[in-house]
Amino acid sequence: MILAETKAKELEGWNRQAVIEPKGDGELLEVAMGPHHPSTHGVFRMDVALDGERVIRLKPVFGYLHRNHEKIAEGISYLGSMPYTDRLDYICPITNNWAYALAVEKLTGQEVPERAEYLRVILGELTRYQNHASSIGFLIQEMGASGTPLMYAFREREKILDLFEELTGARMMVNYMRFGGCRVDASPGWLDRTRKVVAGLAAFVDEFERLLAGNEILMARTQGVGVLRPDLAVNAGVTGPMLRASGVNYDIRKVDGYGIYNRFKFRVPLGDHGDVYDRFMIRLLEMRESIGILEQALKEIPVGPVMSPTAKLRGFRPKPGEAYGRIEAPKGELGFYLISDGGPNPYRYRVRPPSLINLTVLEDMCLGHDIADVVLIFGSVDIVLGEVDR
Amino acid sequence: MLGEGILKGLTETAKNFFGSYFSAERLTTVEYPEQRIAPFEATRVFPFLVYDAENRDGGGPEWEAGLRCVACQICEKECPPKCIYIEKSKDKKLDYLGKAQYYPARFDIDISVCMSCQICVEVCPFEAIKMDTKFELSTTDRFGGLLLDREQLAKSNEYYHQIHSAEATAVDAKLAIEKTKFDAKAKVAAATAIAKAAAVAGEGA
Amino acid sequence: MTIENPIFVTSDQIFVLLRHWALSFLPAAWQTIAGVLLSVAAIVCIFPALFALTTVFERKGLGRIQNRLGPNRVGPFGLLQPIADGIKSLTKEDIVPLSADAAVHFLAPVVLVVAVFMGFAVLPMGRNMALVDMDAGLLFYFAMGTSTELAVFMAGWSSRNKYSLLGAMRAVAQMISYEVVLLLSSVTVVMMAGSLSLTKIVEAQNHYSFGFPHWYIFTPWGCAGFVMYAIAATAETNRSPFDLPEGESELVAGYHTEYSGFKFALFFLGEYLAMFSISGLGTTLFLGGWSAPFLFLTWVPSWFWFFSKLMLSIFVFIWLRGTLPRLRQDQLMNFAWKFVLPMCLLNLFVAGIWRFLGDGWLRWMVCSAILIVAYAGMGWGEMRRGKIGPRSYRYAE
Numbered sequence: 001m002i003l004a005e006t007k008a009k010e011l012e013g014w015n016r017q018a019v020i021e022p023k024g025d026g027e028l029l030e031v032a033m034g035p036h037h038p039s040t041h042g043v044f045r046m047d048v049a050l051d052g053e054r055v056i057r058l059k060p061v062f063g064y065l066h067r068n069h070e071k072i073a074e075g076i077s078y079l080g081s082m083p084y085t086d087r088l089d090y091i092c093p094i095t096n097n098w099a100y101a102l103a104v105e106k107l108t109g110q111e112v113p114e115r116a117e118y119l120r121v122i123l124g125e126l127t128r129y130q131n132h133a134s135s136i137g138f139l140i141q142e143m144g145a146s147g148t149p150l151m152y153a154f155r156e157r158e159k160i161l162d163l164f165e166e167l168t169g170a171r172m173m174v175n176y177m178r179f180g181g182c183r184v185d186a187s188p189g190w191l192d193r194t195r196k197v198v199a200g201l202a203a204f205v206d207e208f209e210r211l212l213a214g215n216e217i218l219m220a221r222t223q224g225v226g227v228l229r230p231d232l233a234v235n236a237g238v239t240g241p242m243l244r245a246s247g248v249n250y251d252i253r254k255v256d257g258y259g260i261y262n263r264f265k266f267r268v269p270l271g272d273h274g275d276v277y278d279r280f281m282i283r284l285l286e287m288r289e290s291i292g293i294l295e296q297a298l299k300e301i302p303v304g305p306v307m308s309p310t311a312k313l314r315g316f317r318p319k320p321g322e323a324y325g326r327i328e329a330p331k332g333e334l335g336f337y338l339i340s341d342g343g344p345n346p347y348r349y350r351v352r353p354p355s356l357i358n359l360t361v362l363e364d365m366c367l368g369h370d371i372a373d374v375v376l377i378f379g380s381v382d383i384v385l386g387e388v389d390r
Numbered sequence: 391m392l393g394e395g396i397l398k399g400l401t402e403t404a405k406n407f408f409g410s411y412f413s414a415e416r417l418t419t420v421e422y423p424e425q426r427i428a429p430f431e432a433t434r435v436f437p438f439l440v441y442d443a444e445n446r447d448g449g450g451p452e453w454e455a456g457l458r459c460v461a462c463q464i465c466e467k468e469c470p471p472k473c474i475y476i477e478k479s480k481d482k483k484l485d486y487l488g489k490a491q492y493y494p495a496r497f498d499i500d501i502s503v504c505m506s507c508q509i510c511v512e513v514c515p516f517e518a519i520k521m522d523t524k525f526e527l528s529t530t531d532r533f534g535g536l537l538l539d540r541e542q543l544a545k546s547n548e549y550y551h552q553i554h555s556a557e558a559t560a561v562d563a564k565l566a567i568e569k570t571k572f573d574a575k576a577k578v579a580a581a582t583a584i585a586k587a588a589a590v591a592g593e594g595a
Numbered sequence: 596m597t598i599e600n601p602i603f604v605t606s607d608q609i610f611v612l613l614r615h616w617a618l619s620f621l622p623a624a625w626q627t628i629a630g631v632l633l634s635v636a637a638i639v640c641i642f643p644a645l646f647a648l649t650t651v652f653e654r655k656g657l658g659r660i661q662n663r664l665g666p667n668r669v670g671p672f673g674l675l676q677p678i679a680d681g682i683k684s685l686t687k688e689d690i691v692p693l694s695a696d697a698a699v700h701f702l703a704p705v706v707l708v709v710a711v712f713m714g715f716a717v718l719p720m721g722r723n724m725a726l727v728d729m730d731a732g733l734l735f736y737f738a739m740g741t742s743t744e745l746a747v748f749m750a751g752w753s754s755r756n757k758y759s760l761l762g763a764m765r766a767v768a769q770m771i772s773y774e775v776v777l778l779l780s781s782v783t784v785v786m787m788a789g790s791l792s793l794t795k796i797v798e799a800q801n802h803y804s805f806g807f808p809h810w811y812i813f814t815p816w817g818c819a820g821f822v823m824y825a826i827a828a829t830a831e832t833n834r835s836p837f838d839l840p841e842g843e844s845e846l847v848a849g850y851h852t853e854y855s856g857f858k859f860a861l862f863f864l865g866e867y868l869a870m871f872s873i874s875g876l877g878t879t880l881f882l883g884g885w886s887a888p889f890l891f892l893t894w895v896p897s898w899f900w901f902f903s904k905l906m907l908s909i910f911v912f913i914w915l916r917g918t919l920p921r922l923r924q925d926q927l928m929n930f931a932w933k934f935v936l937p938m939c940l941l942n943l944f945v946a947g948i949w950r951f952l953g954d955g956w957l958r959w960m961v962c963s964a965i966l967i968v969a970y971a972g973m974g975w976g977e978m979r980r981g982k983i984g985p986r987s988y989r990y991a992e
Contacts, residue, residue, distance in 0.1 A: 402918075
């Protein structure tokens with residue numbers, strides 16, 4: 001596809017804004033940003049056509065990290081896919097595990113004990129916190145600021161990763177959820193240490209807010225940039241903080257109430273403008289809500305088993321059928337669609353990657369903005385290439 | 391007023407700068423390799439095979455005789471990236487319970503493929519394979535330096551106690567319970583056999 | 596210890612005395628030229644050494660701000676790191692693009708470094724320690740400072756790379772805009788001191804009342820002028836938050852894309868020396884140059900005060916770099932022409948009022964009031980115009 005020839009054509013498809021017309025008659029400058037680029041969050045390429053500094057067309061090119069995850073899953077058992085789900089959105093392995101476990105539990109009708117549900121919520125909210133902290137840190141890193149907020153975010157993330165390592169044995173690739181509960185029980189010592197860490201998390205959000213939220217340079221660079229209209233967001237299937245920043249009240253924790261989320265009191269922050277600043281602030285506010293959920297869960301966690309006694313670890317053959325398990329992952333709606341044909345391996349295993357689906361509106365958000373803003377808008381979508389390419 | 395947010399940001403960074411001289415919270419660097427963080431109890435890196443030093447059936451080196459693995463090949467089947475390769479032996483040897491079991495003539499793990507998921511440990515019914523914590527394993531031999539064979543993988547139960555003491559103690563307790571159950575059953579079986587033999591002999595006499 | 600005390604005079608004038616002693620070995624005909632060469636050699640040795648030290652301090656300072664250690668393996672506390680960096684940049688292959696204009700490509704970093712070094716000639720680094728005591732020293736300084744922009748453009752043009760050229764044009768546009776601000780904020784100082792000579796400007800500030808010095812920064816117009824000078828200095832030397840031309844995460848990698856090895860190190864050197872030079876000028880104009888902050892501290896040698904204030908400014912540059920994200924190019928230019936420049940012109944007006952209201956508290960009140968109201972008003976207008984400002988968020992249950 002030659003970018004320059006689409007100067008004035010009307011594009012078919014859903015709800016697209018009109019293509020921005022370049023001023024004057026000259027050629028458009030075509031640039032490929034990436035895959036080797038310090039701010040593309042991984043291997044990702046954007047073919048951009050510029051008129052001076054303004055973006056006229058933008059085509060995202062991905063697939064550089066495709067690892068055949070869905071095909072591999074058809075060849076190994078359900079249990080064997082679990083460590084591969086860790087590596088999808090590699091910053092949030094817990095939520096990937098959870099979504100997959102949920103899908104298989106729906107497929108087999110498996111029950112999950114109380115304590116396991118509480119542990120899932122605790123780990124899931126810790127994951128959400130560290131994901132949002134890193135995401136904001138990376139966004140500011142791309143704006144300059146020589147990485148200072150990123151280092152602060154990673155300092156907090158280290159504490160959470162230490163908790164994960166103590167419980168599951170690995171900092172990131174945790175492989176923790178099982179079909180019917182969690183793999184390992186948490187000791188009372190771990191729960192105490194988690195309470196101590198959670199007590200310090202709010203101070204960090206305050207520090208972050210003080211450092212950044214009122215910063216005039218930040219506001220000047222992010223407000224009004226990369227606006228996503230709510231109707232476009234809904235039609236494109238955008239989910240997660242991006243959708244809520246555009247003002248649409250849709251949080252799967254409230255809508256589905258999966259697990260035991262309907263027992264916790266938490267609010268869903270909504271933005272009004274849908275620009276980069278809103279997405280950044282929504283993530284900050286969601287971090288605060290996560291702390292609230294964590295405190296409630298740590299107080300109410302009961303004793304009991306963490307694996308359902310009827311759960312089978314290996315060699316189980318679910319009855320033929322299909323199931324779609326979805327959760328509110330930190331990046332959006334992460335869903336696993338499984339079709340079983342009665343064998344030990346799934347017949348079809350499909351991941352609904354929130355990063356990829358959120359990326360489809362990248363061009364609409366970037367049109368008309370300067371090239372320097374493209375990097376910011378891209379950072380505010382908060383993608384992980386492991387999930388985009390699987 | 392314009393500039394207020396910037397000034398607030400500057401005070402935050404100044405606090406961090408001066409704080410880094412006084413509090414450990416504000417200076418998180420661990421100067422590896424002179425300083426190291428102690429590994430957690432549950433830390434897992436690559437698998438290893440456990441052998442019991444006191445379990446000897448026949449000759450051969452200690453690690454080979456005491457290997458708990460019975461070559462059931464469940465871990466090979468369940469391993470997601472298929473990094474384990476096992477060849478069963480032709481003969482059998484006695485395990486810690488006294489039962490005759492096969493043993494692995496060949497047990498290779500390619501640790502350049504292994505993804506430390508620890509499913510092999512979970513599914514092993516014989517407590518024979520566990521996770522090690524050593525990670526400084528780089529080698530210049532790229533044609534086999536990372537393919538560990540039986541001998542390189544076999545480590546003693548004492549070593550297992552050193553790296554995962556709580557887990558190893560629990561495993562030892564479980565194996566001891568199984569042994570007492572097995573011994574009790576064997577005693578009962580032996581007693582009934584003797585009784586039956588006595589009854590048969592009594593009848594015969 | 597009074598000013599006439601011989602110990603004080605020796606320690607204060609030690610470099611001048613050393614120079615005299617070294618020159619006394621030469622016949623009289625040679626002494627002027629040899630004197631100049633000696634001073635030039637001193638500057639050429641001291642400031643690059645300071646540059647080397649500053650690179651370490653920058654990395655360690657940024658590290659401490661970010662809760663980590665900076666480099667600490669090479670030498671004690673990492674102080675020998677610049678030697679390692681220097682060896683690295685010297686041993687790299689010097690790649691010149693085939694289609695590049697080789698002569699201009701070679702000369703660009705040289706012109707940059709030479710122009711920056713010339714600026715040091717007029718800075719009074721201590722009592723009687725300006726290399727050349729020109730009557731129009733400030734004018735000479737600005738003339739040399741503007742030549743650095745020529746070097747930037749030479750670099751971008753000679754690389755025959757459209758991205759380098761774009762980067763160079765953006766850098767030059769930024770530097771020219773802020774040059775105007777730099778000049779205008781210095782004009783107030785010239786108005787007050789009545790002379791373009793930098794030594795006279797320092798001497799005009801070297802008075803004390805109630806133990807406090809008469810530095811220009813302690814006046815309303817001087818404070819505003821200093822802030823604007825600082826903003827312009829950050830933009831002139833392409834430092835954060837105005838370092839878009841050399842930002843790594845941008846499309847255009849900057850005017851020094853096609854440079855490698857030692858030439859790149861020369862650009863780096865030029866940038867840091869420009870930072871020293873501009874901080875030195877700012878110290879001279881607003882912070883009292885080599886004069887001590889309190890009357891009872893005048894026994895400390897004057898060159899110590901000058902270099903301390905210089906290093907303090909450098910630390911502020913590093914602090915800014917570690918905290919602030921960068922501004923986009925058009926925002927940068929808008930900021931210069933639509934906000935800082937009007938404030939500069941207002942500052943000139945306020946400085947005039949200060950002069951003509953005469954001594955007393957009235958001029959303090961009037962000048963401060965005008966500046967604060969104008970700043971708040973214009974700041975509010977800027978935020979309103981760009982529709983930016985803090986927001987509050989609603990929640991759904």
